[in-house]
Amino acid sequence: MSLGPLTLIILxxxxxxxxxxxxxxxxxxxxxxxxxxxxxxxxxxxxxLLTVVPALFLIAAWLLAEPAFIETKALSLIAAEDxxxxxxxxxxxxxxxxxxxxxxxxQDSGIxxxxxxxxxxxxxxxxxxxxxxxxTEPTVSTLAAAAALRDALAxxxxxxxxxxxxxxxxxxxxxxxxxxxxxxxxNATERFAMWLLVASSLVAVLTTVGIVGSLLFETIxxxxxxxxxxxxxxxxxxxxxxxxxxxxxxxxxxxTLYVSAIALVVAVPIGLMSAIYLAEYASxxxxxxxxxxxxxxxxxxxxxxxxFALITVxxxxxxxxxxxxxxxxxxxxxxxxxxxxxxxxxPFVSSLSDDIINAVPQSLRDGSLGIGATPSETIRQxxxxxxxxxxxxxxxxxxxxxxxxxxxxxxGAGAAAKLSLNPFExxxxxxxxxxxxxxxxxxxxxxxxLVAFALGLTLFTLTLALNILALIIVRKYREQxx
Amino acid sequence: xxxxxxxxxxxxxxxxxxARKAQVYYGTNHAIKDVDVDILDKTVTxxxxxxxxxxxxxxxxxxxxxxxxxxxxxxxxxxxxxEDIYDPxxxxxxxxxxxGMVFQKPxxxxxxxxxxxxxxxxxxxxxxxxxxxxxxVESCLRKAALWNEVKDRLAAPxxxxxxxxxxxxxxxxxxxxxxxxxxxxxxxxALDPIATAQVEELIDELRSQFSVVIVTHSMQQAxxxxxxxxxxxxxxxxxxxETGQIFTNPRDPRTESYISGRIG
Numbered sequence: 001m002s003l004g005p006l007t008l009i010i011l012x013x014x015x016x017x018x019x020x021x022x023x024x025x026x027x028x029x030x031x032x033x034x035x036x037x038x039x040x041x042x043x044x045x046x047x048x049l050l051t052v053v054p055a056l057f058l059i060a061a062w063l064l065a066e067p068a069f070i071e072t073k074a075l076s077l078i079a080a081e082d083x084x085x086x087x088x089x090x091x092x093x094x095x096x097x098x099x100x101x102x103x104x105x106x107q108d109s110g111i112x113x114x115x116x117x118x119x120x121x122x123x124x125x126x127x128x129x130x131x132x133x134x135x136t137e138p139t140v141s142t143l144a145a146a147a148a149l150r151d152a153l154a155x156x157x158x159x160x161x162x163x164x165x166x167x168x169x170x171x172x173x174x175x176x177x178x179x180x181x182x183x184x185x186x187n188a189t190e191r192f193a194m195w196l197l198v199a200s201s202l203v204a205v206l207t208t209v210g211i212v213g214s215l216l217f218e219t220i221x222x223x224x225x226x227x228x229x230x231x232x233x234x235x236x237x238x239x240x241x242x243x244x245x246x247x248x249x250x251x252x253x254x255x256t257l258y259v260s261a262i263a264l265v266v267a268v269p270i271g272l273m274s275a276i277y278l279a280e281y282a283s284x285x286x287x288x289x290x291x292x293x294x295x296x297x298x299x300x301x302x303x304x305x306x307x308f309a310l311i312t313v314x315x316x317x318x319x320x321x322x323x324x325x326x327x328x329x330x331x332x333x334x335x336x337x338x339x340x341x342x343x344x345x346x347p348f349v350s351s352l353s354d355d356i357i358n359a360v361p362q363s364l365r366d367g368s369l370g371i372g373a374t375p376s377e378t379i380r381q382x383x384x385x386x387x388x389x390x391x392x393x394x395x396x397x398x399x400x401x402x403x404x405x406x407x408x409x410x411x412g413a414g415a416a417a418k419l420s421l422n423p424f425e426x427x428x429x430x431x432x433x434x435x436x437x438x439x440x441x442x443x444x445x446x447x448x449x450l451v452a453f454a455l456g457l458t459l460f461t462l463t464l465a466l467n468i469l470a471l472i473i474v475r476k477y478r479e480q481x482x
Numbered sequence: 483x484x485x486x487x488x489x490x491x492x493x494x495x496x497x498x499x500x501a502r503k504a505q506v507y508y509g510t511n512h513a514i515k516d517v518d519v520d521i522l523d524k525t526v527t528x529x530x531x532x533x534x535x536x537x538x539x540x541x542x543x544x545x546x547x548x549x550x551x552x553x554x555x556x557x558x559x560x561x562x563x564x565e566d567i568y569d570p571x572x573x574x575x576x577x578x579x580x581x582g583m584v585f586q587k588p589x590x591x592x593x594x595x596x597x598x599x600x601x602x603x604x605x606x607x608x609x610x611x612x613x614x615x616x617x618x619v620e621s622c623l624r625k626a627a628l629w630n631e632v633k634d635r636l637a638a639p640x641x642x643x644x645x646x647x648x649x650x651x652x653x654x655x656x657x658x659x660x661x662x663x664x665x666x667x668x669x670x671x672a673l674d675p676i677a678t679a680q681v682e683e684l685i686d687e688l689r690s691q692f693s694v695v696i697v698t699h700s701m702q703q704a705x706x707x708x709x710x711x712x713x714x715x716x717x718x719x720x721x722x723x724e725t726g727q728i729f730t731n732p733r734d735p736r737t738e739s740y741i742s743g744r745i746g
Contacts, residue, residue: 381593
């Protein structure tokens with residue numbers, strides 16, 4: 001049975017469970033629902049939940065685990081000599097999957113497949129006709145593996161249908177057997193709701209774990225074929241398609257930090273000062289249109305900022321600053337990308353800081369003004385210190401945004417990895433190199449590609465460290481206000 | 483706390499603040515109508531009256547704290563030692579250094595105890611060096627009866643003190659600029675009885691150096707700490723006189739009703 005109807009049947013069982021559970025509860029007290037612990041719908045609800053939820057969980061878990069099981073089975077059928085030199089088993093498995101898929105599709109469109117299976121070349125032509133392109137003619141062992149894959153999939157789905165329906169029926173029976181007038185269906189529903197919420201928050205946590213896990217896995221691969229010392233301590237970044245690349249981390253990290261630092265030097269003062277103006281000086285009407293206007297900056301796609309950097313800011317900086325000062329004549333530079341990125345993150349700083357400054361209690365301002373402090377003294381010495389933890393949070397959010405930015409760097413700062421202090425020179429960042437390494441022509445298992453994961457992990461560690469730093473600062477300076 | 487109701491005598495003292503025909507509007511709402519009050523030097527003046535009668539509003543007019551509310555408008559004449567405080571030549575910032583204020587809820591700054599008290603002297607440049615500043619901080623904390631409790635932890639945050647200590651810290655902070663008048667807006671309403679007693683005792687001591695104006699909801703408190711009392715009702719100053727007279731022999735029937743608990 002395919003998944004759609006299976007799910008529908010389980011949901012139908014759940015609906016039936018709701019109706020039966022409710023009726024059963026009413027029947028047990030002969031219609032006098034005051035004798036029940038909970039209102040009748042609660043009995044229906046808990047019955048439906050016990051029917052549906054475990055079965056759906058089983059289906060989800062089964063689907064997650066299924067590929068691993070059946071593919072190892074199919075893989076064992078492929079003869080070692082059928083795996084071409086230089087190709088991994090994973091590539092062959094991709095072929096197997098495509099063939100299995102294609103045969104299923106041909107079968108669905110009513111084509112006799114028995115003669116096709118006998119002749120690989122005919123099969124290839126037929127598959128091409130069904131929009132499935134194979135590089136080479138399928139070998140005998142590929143065909144066998146594809147057949148095994150299809151069989152395993154079919155039997156796995158059959159078993160899944162049986163087990164899931166059984167579980168739904170069991171849940172239904174269990175729930176019905178528990179219904180008595182004393183049964184606290186209302187509280188049980190409540191507990192169920194809590195577990196549902198727990199499960200939802202787990203999804204977010206597990207996703208993070210999954211992302212880190214996948215990065216870590218490929219990074220370990222990378223370090224098996226490329227020396228870690230070279231990655232961490234070399235100052236040269238020079239990937240080669242033919243191998244023998246130097247993949248030193250530092251030029252990229254330097255570029256990232258340099259660009260982000262310039263971005264923050266632009267964004268933090270401007271953002272903070274406009275936040276102070278909005279929160280402390282602007283009238284209500286001014287604020288109501290200035291604030292959204294600033295926030296529009298956050299809504300501009302970064303590629304548009306990139307264009308702005310490429311055709312306006314870059315040439316401007318080159319013609320009026322870099323060239324006259326003799327600092328180079330490249331229109332892509334760290335300064336270009338940093339300035340434009342700074343403008344992009346202004347709203348992150350200003351909008352959040354504005355909210356935070358507004359949340360500082362008026363009584364503190366009154367206290368300071370009441371002693372005869374001017375508004376700006378009050379802001380500098382009382383309001384900003386009180387809002388500091390939140391402002392640090394806003395700045396770090398902007399920093400992570402700047403560190404992760406790619407498009408503006410590609411178009412504004414170029415793609416040359418360099419360790420240089422000159423802000424008017426082209427440099428590049430970790431994110432840009434991740435993209436270019438992963439989209440290059442080299443094969444996946446080479447260090448030139450896998451280095452992207454090591455870079456990704458480095459970036460992740462960097463932002464994690466920033467966040468921890470932020471937490472420490474916030475804890476240290478936090479003040480409690482009612 | 484001694485009951486001063488009957489023994490209170492007001493000496494003939496100089497007038498510190500004089501209000502004549504003071505009017506306050508919030509937008510179109512006429513909140514204070516025709517108030518005439520004289521605040522005497524080295525005297526505690528209490529403003530009493532039911533909630534919403536305008537006593538806090540009027541208090542905030544005396545040091546122009548109402549300037550921070552955009553819709554607020556003040557008319558009439560309010561003078562400090564004969565000088566109109568609403569004159570355009572008067573700098574409200576300087577004025578507030580001369581007329582300090584303590585608020586209803588303790589509002590210590592997110593700074594150390596020391597820096598809380600040193601805040602005013604620092605921004606007004608009242609001291610020449612660190613030693614002098616230390617002296618000012620210590621003497622203000624002593625005047626606020628807080629020195630013995632905090633002298634070992636002056637660097638600790640002011641927000642970590644108890645409610646009563648925080649309010650005394652705010653009083654120390656307010657007197658550190660050596661104001662001539664101290665305005666207190668229900669300074670004890672967020673405090674427990676013991677802390678209230680301490681603050682009341684403190685107010686009585688402060689009287690020897692400052693003129694104090696206190697807004698209070700508690701008639702007992704007004705009777706205990708003040709020498710002169712003003713009763714406000716619906717934005718009008720109903721009666722103003724010596725505390726003993728107001729509480730024992732009110733002239734206006736509204737005052738009598740309020741004091742005996744019939745209105746308010």
